Amino acid sequence: MDTRDTELKKELDATLQARRELGEEYESALVDSFLEKVDQRIDGAVERRVRRQFAEQQMVAARDSRSPGATDSWGERFGFGIVSLVLAVPLSAIGGGVAELPGLLVAWAGIVGVNVVQAARLNPGLFGLGRRRRDADTSGADGWRD
Incomplete structure (x- = not known):
């Protein structure tokens, strides 16, 4: 009792x-x-x-x-895209001026890489990342990690 x-x-x-x-x-x-x-x-x-x-x-x-997708807003994506384009101009000029075509390609590879990482962070299902995560962890009843 x-x-x-x-x-x-x-x-x-x-x-x-x-x-x-x-x-x-x-x-x-x-x-x-x-x-x-x-x-x-x-x-x-x-x-x-x-x-x-x-x-x-x-x-x-x-x-x-605090979850990764919780801050996924149109404003954040738009702002990141604008900042990437604004920074692309001086990075392209510096890369092209110092090392010509190879420098320009390295600068743009970096810009594209940063944008791909940002897109993958905001949308885990993009590029098949969500499928790999589900296949790697089958501990949950539905196969998704909490």
């Missing part, structure tokens, strides 16, 4: 003992007092449960907001 249950049982026993000693004229007040204690216990249990569920929901929301 739970300690709270034993405490409640003791309260009920004390209420019944008081009723025997005081008589039936105090029965209503004793019952009301006991029911008030029961209500307080129920309210406390409900409040603890609601707080726990709220905390769990907050933890899930925080975990989901």
